[in-house]
Amino acid sequence: MKITEFMNNKKGASGIGTLIVFIAMVLVAAVAASVLINTSGFLQQKASTTGKESTEQVASGLQIAQVMGMHNGANINKTAIYISPNAGSSAIDLSQAVVMLSDGANKRVYKYDSTFHKDLTDGGDMFADATVGWKTLSATKFGVAVIQDADGSCAAATPVINKGDIVAITVNTTSFTATARTAISGTVQPEFGAPGVISFTTPATYLDDAKVVQLQ
Template identity: 35%
Template structure:
């Protein structure tokens, strides 16, 4: 009439130990998954930030540059060009360009040099270009921050080349590079005929 359930304490203990072991393994798997997810999220964030930074640098190299809107030379002795003058403004779509940190690579048939801005004044020499304000609406001379701003860049070819300057027909390449890497390339060819031109007379290039 009566049934007795006989419990095996050893078997119950074994089952309990197996259950606890499974729970520990499960918790460990959850922790590992959580750590892995955190690492992936951090890595994704880092990669995104790096990609955005690289993208902005690429944009700056394309957009942050100047545009040359006029150029002429100045006649020196022996029918040579002793100075180059370039009128520059911001290129379309460019943000501000600081001419104080802009460099100009000068390349001719016999000379290669890099010029920096002469912060002491507008007079150029063998290692520096001169900068003169033509138009600057907000008195921020040195920094082109509007398409209405105009600066004149002067390059002393006589000092750079030695002697009296560039011969007739000579060719010069100028790479104007802003601090962010935006570059404008200008190729100038000296007039084929300067005979009869007076010294210090400007000539169109």
């Protein structure tokens, strides 16, 4: 009788130990599953954000429609860079854009100045001094002349351009070397996306009866 009771007690102890091990395995598996779920969720969110930013970076950008200039007989002193967003581009804030121009010897960087924002959607003389303040536009700032903006997104404080908008970036290049036969290159670099590329050579001679010339 005592032997039988002893054997029964031994089996009970073994069962409790197995149960403890089983519960420990379940707890470990639950913790591991929780870590994996959290990690996969984080990675999914990160991948989604990265994909969105990559698509925005690749699809967005600016295109240069043309570059027009006005000379003073010896130098291109007023330059208007006509731009619009690329097809499928996200909205672009020009207040965060940078214009860079180089003649091979010097390189100038221009930032937006809201003082020189002008609405020309109803027409006007682009190169008139009173239009966009060419005389007071400094050698480190650029202005924006709005040519087409159906939704009114390109305001002075927030010059944002989107689908269908056309604007001219106005630059005073009086102090910039743009004499005859000068190769000028540069970019209009938005906050994100592909830049608009500028590349032209100034005319071989400046004629008094052709003050405004197409450069690109």
